[in-house]
Amino acid sequence: MMTESEDVQVKRHIWTVIASLALIVGAGCSKEENALPSGSPIEVALTIEPQEVVANEAVTFSIKVTQDGAPVDDARETEFEIWKDGQEQHETIPATLQKEGVYTAQKTFAEPGAYNVMYHVTARDFHNMQTQTFTVKGAADQADGSHAAHEHDQASQPEHSAAHEHGSSHGSEEHHHGAVVNMHFQPAESIKANEAASLTVHVQKDNQALTEAAVKFEIWREGEEKHQYVDASEKQPGEYTTANAAFPASGTYTVKVHVEKGEIHDHKEFSVTVQ
Template sequence: MKKRIWTILAVLAMALLAACGSGGENDDTEQESSNEEEEIKALEVDFEVPDTAEVGETVQLKATVTYGDEKVKDAEEMEFEYWEKGNEEDSTMVQSTNNEDGTYTAEVTFDHDGIYEMYAHTTARDMHTMPKKSITVGDGAESEEDSGDSDSDDHGDHHTEGFGMHFDKPDSIKAKEETDLTVHLQMDDNPFEDADVRFEIWKDGSENHEYVDAEETKAGEYNAGHTFDDAGSYKMIIHVENDEGLHEHKEFQLEVTE
C-alpha cells in the first residue's frame, strides 16, 4: 500500500514538473514573440513638401509621425530645418505645430529663387529620424549654379548621396565645464549605425587639435563629452567613417564663454 502511494506521488510530481517546464517554455516563447514584435516597430516620418513654389508663396511643411501602427501625438522634438542648397551652414530652424493627431505642420516662405533642402527633425519613442526633402523656388537653376560646390567644400560638407548629418549644437558652451556633443547620422532616411565618429576640435589660431571619439548611444546617434579649457572661438570637424570605405566630414564653428 505504501509503495503504491509513493508511486502515485512520484507520478504526480513528474507531471507537475512537466507542466511547469512546458509553461516556462510557453512563457519564453510568448516573451520572444513580444520582443520580436517590439523590434520590428520603427519610427516613421512621412514628410510632405511641394516640389515647387513661387517666391513669397506660403508653403506648408507637413510631417506625419508613426511608430508601428500608432500615430505619435507626443513627439519630443518635431522641427523643420531648411537652407539654400550648398549653404547648409546658414540654415533656419522652424518649430512645428502639433495637431495632436500624429501630424506636425509649419509654414515657410522663400524670398528669392533657389533650390532649398530641408530636414524634418523628429525625436520620439527614444529614437531620432530626419527625412530630407527639397523644393525648387521660382527658377531655381541660377541659385543652384551660384551656390555651387565651392561653399560646400569650404565647410567640409558631406557628398555621399543619401547621407545626412545633423549636429545638435549646444545653446551655450562654458569653459572648464563638460559639454555634451551629439550628432545624428542617417543614410537614405534610416539611422546610420556602426560608424566610427570622431570630433576634431581646436581653438582658432592654435595648432593643437584634440580628437574625441564618440559612442553610438542610440541607433544613428553618437555622443561624446568634451571640456573646453578656455573661452574663445573654436572650430570642430565631425569625421564619420565605416568599414565600407565611407569617409564624411563637416566643419562647425563654436563659441565658448567663461
C-alpha cells in the same frame, strides 16, 4: 534544544521573511517594467503644400509624428533644415504643434530652383531625420503652364536612433571628398567648464544611417590655436557619441565633426557655448 513551540515560531519567522522579500522583488520588477520606454520607433510623414511651389508664395511644411499609430504631441524637438542645391548655407526653422501629432512651419522662397528640406524630430527616446528634394518654380513658369519637376524622395521608413534629451545645432557644410553626408549635431543641454560633456551626432547618407564610420570631434575655443580630438563610438545605427568631451574654460567653442568611411571624408563645424 528548542521546544516544539519554539521550532514552529522560528519556521513561521523564516517564511514571513521569505514572503516579504518576494513582495519587494516583485514590486521592484513591476516598477522596472513600467519604467521601460516603448520599443516602437516613432514614424514621421512629411508633406509640402502646395505641391507646386512658386517663388514668393508661402509654403507650408508639415510632419505627422506617430508611435504605434497614435499621434505624438510631446516631441522635444521638431524643426526643418532647408538649403538650396549647390549652396553651403543651411537655414533651420522650428516647427510648432498644430493638432494630433502634426507639426508645421512656413517659408517663402525668393529664388526658383531645386531645394532640400530635412526634418529633425526627437521624441520618446528616438531621433528621426529624412531629406526630401523639391523644386521652386518662377512666376513666369507658372504663368505659361510649364511644369518644373517636383522631385520627392519616397522613402517612407526613416532611420531612427535613440534620442538624447539635448538641444541641437546645425552648421554649414564644408568641403568634402567622396559622398556628402548629412549630420545632426546634439551637444549636452548644458555644458560647464571643467566637466566632462556628452556630444552626439546622427549621420546619414542617401537618407540611410551611415554605420561603421570613423567619427571624431575636433574641439577648440574661439581665439585659441590648441585643438583636442575625441573619438566617438557608434551606440545605435548612425548615432555616434562621446561622454568625455572636455571644455577647460567658459566661452564659445567650435566642434568640427569628422566622418570617414571608405571614400567618404566629410566634416562640418558647429558652435557650442560653455558656461
